[in-house]
Amino acid sequence: MDGAVANESVPVNDGERGPAALTQLRAMTIDVCDVNPLTAEDDFHMTAVSTMAGNALLVDSRVTDVEYDRTPAHIARGGMDHYHVTLCLEGEMWFSSGRREVTLKPGDICLLDMGPPNRTVLRGGGGRTHLRAIILQRAMLAPRLAHPDAATAVLLPAEHPHARLLANHFAALMLPSDPEAGSIEATIEAIADLVASAAGGAAALAAGVERSERHLYLAMIKRHIAHNLESDALTTEELCPRFQISRATLYRLFEADGGLAHYVREQRLNLAFRQMISPSAEDKRLIDLAVDLHFSSDSTFIRAFRRKFGLTPGELRELAEKWLRETGAVPAVDTLLHQLARQRTP
Template sequence: MERIPHDKLDALQFDRDERLEVWRQSVEPLFDCRAAREPGGREFQGRLESFNLGQTLIARSEFTPLHFQRDRRTSDDHLLVQLYTHGGYQGYNGDRKVQVGPGDISLLDMGLGLETLAPRSGTPLANILANHLSSVWETLADASVDDLPAINRTLVGAVAGAFCQGPVREDAAMPFEDAARDAVRAFIVHNLDDPGLGPARLCRRFGLSRTRLYRLFEPFGGVAGYIREQRLDRAFRELAERDLGQRRLVEVALECGFDSQSHFCRLFRQRFGMTPGEAMEQGRSARLRRSQADGDGPSRPEFRDWLLSL
């Protein structure tokens, strides 16, 4: 299975005097940037992780404060959608003041330089779009290039459904229905440790009837089964991919939403064909092999080339 092209940039991999320049070159097709002046002169730090979906790019970034500027570039016909999970920005678009905070979604027309905002966080529509973007991101590491047509279709359909004025067109209705399902799935993933997670809470959160919720989850064997499988998958990742230190198995089970260790161990073995202890040992061996195979130095990021190829 061919994986989706994936790239990471961590400025700390580079020499101190290279960090900002490497970052600036990587994002140059989108913005010109320079360091913001801060009391104390904090040195630049930034992390950028991206997937090349062919028709679209999706990335997650965090960085110390920067000033961004973009000249009008009428040859561009791309849209940039930004979900701010933390932080935000303030500035001007022409004479219009623009301010974006945590949970807001910004849409930038790269040809016109026109910024608009989707409904602010907390509204059902914003919840669906924000959760859909997060859900797509979380699935990409395990997806293949064969999945890209469906991923791009639902991704673009969700954005169009959230930003369009008036009713959603019939040809966009199905992608937006997929986006609603993805939003609920993402909410489940982020609240697996909540003992009250179930149909009643999901219906209240997303304004769904039980009938519609159950219909959305028919392909996954029902809501309860999906929640149980996600809790087991999270437990497997915790046990196999992380060094748990002094944490005990029962703590992992409780954090993943299970109320007893014996019940957790029985379900874990049924799903994965191994005990939690065997998963931990398998993970330790895999981490050791990866550390021995690491390269000698940082490579230059591919993000800039991917942007230019769109």
């Protein structure tokens, strides 16, 4: 149960194991649950890292076989009234609350209500169970649910398209924010919509589910594009099977960005801008840069660059070198863009 570290924002038990690690975890979770190792205490080992992700908490944990027991006494102490959206990455997780129970295996995602008493058993098959959970406040998720007090142990199996989509965002939220993927807050809201829909969403949610699904798919594809700008595998023929969507859906996703080809071209020009002001690329020829970013020629690249930024790559390189000589620092992209914008303003 990742609720064990729901209120922590630092690594738990980083590198420790055995009785000392167990004592530390029990002290941290005394008001949350009882911790009962299913191995010898000397073999107990847990690491957990929690990260604030917009308006939610993301917890990544690895632990040897263990049982968490959240009793009525823990409930009475208060202080925890959250839902967990939990992804199993390794091992197996069994969860029981009232008459509801569920078993998660790798790739499965489940909605868990931490409000009522519950019991969780983690077994790693000789290793450690690896879980990743997004912890949402009840005030955020409950209004999206038709029956908030009955929405627990709701499973999205690994083969479900939404499970794969959500798992991609679980991983991305652990990384530094990517401006191309949209705001973290919007991504968390969209995740909440899809999970609530799977658990039986409120009537008012129906209209927003399609929008949320579109947001998550678009953010996921943009993230892929950002990491593969020097690859030629950014065409409709490559992206549709990779993300298991139709050509028409892909086109609709990128309508607001001027179409897929236009978006990819713009991002490649942005990458070229960043590379041109980097001292590490000062000896790189324009033709090599153009080829790496899949422009048909250096002249095509220069024209596209000038249309977007109002100066040629060579002029940008001179501007960056001048900035470096005068300030002793490599200029930030935003700094140069603002300076260029001021120059173009009458």
